[in-house]
Amino acid sequence: MVPVPESKFQNRNSKIEICMPSPAPQLSVVIPVYNEALNLPPLFARLYAVLDALGRPYEVIFTNDGSADNSYALLQARHAARPDVTRVIDFNTNYGQHMAIMAAFERVRGEVIVTLDADLQNPPEEIPKLLAQIAAGHDYVGGFRVDRQDSWFRTNASRLVNYVREQTTNIKMTDQGCMLRAYTRPVVEAIVRSGAINTFIPALAYSYSSNPAEVAVKHEERHSGVSNYSFYQLIRLNFDLITGFSLAPLQYFTMFAMACAGGSLLLVLVLAYRRIFVGVEVDGVFTLFGILFFLLSVAMIGIGLIGEYVGRTYQVVRARQRYHVRELLETK
Ligand code: UDP
């Protein structure tokens, strides 16, 4: 495309604007949307105001992740109102937040990409903070939430999984759950090329970046509605994070199993000694049952853990299309 001076596009009265193609966006903002009808109008108002004020070409890509409310109708209306800067990907069903982001990553046109949530928990007004870090030379900037506005349970469960992730993977980040993040294009391209399944975008981005940074960002209460993540989905997401980035759980488990085996062997030796030198005993039979049940549960956890990895391998081997786009609203 022929490069066109930016100023021509900012002058809304200029005739040139009508016949010229939109300038290549420098910034792509990616937002996954799942049942956010009540949050979209205030999001549009705040987000576009921030982006317009930046004074550089941008695009916003929304992925409608199979919403059951009228989120998609609102996105269609937004596209009709601002077709120059709005693109909408419509999934046929719900594939999850990270896949929704992935679909947008595969289509971004900007040199810098920003992700944020649609529920206004990530204030759009914080975007310039991230962009400043990218301008300072970082290729990936993660936000971490100060004064987090989530339930006590959510906040502390997050602390726990952050800790487990720190111990089991070599990914270092203060707040993995914060989606207010900025990436340079090469990092996003590497994420897309990885073809990761059941992925966790912040961790993938970290593994492909060479000069990451973090900034404190504000966190607000969900504007409307409740979190789309059930307890089960949160567990799944965090399993994916750990098993998708590390074999450490298998290795730790094997070490633990070896320690158990050593302990059991000792117990067998003690019992054998007593059987020979003391005689037949029935005492302690329930203690033995206790030990047996414990070992049995350890074995069951091991089977589950192996299952997690086998499941991931199965998905990779199956190589099925990861999502299906029903409709794409965009101006060429
Ligand atoms: N989301 C999505 N698909 C899902 C679940 C969530 O696209 O299956 C979007 C949701 O619309 C929001 C973001 O991901 O923009 C974060 O979701 P939510 O606020 O429910 O998560 P929480 O803030 O509780 O982690």
Ligand code: MG
């Ligand atoms: Mg939220």
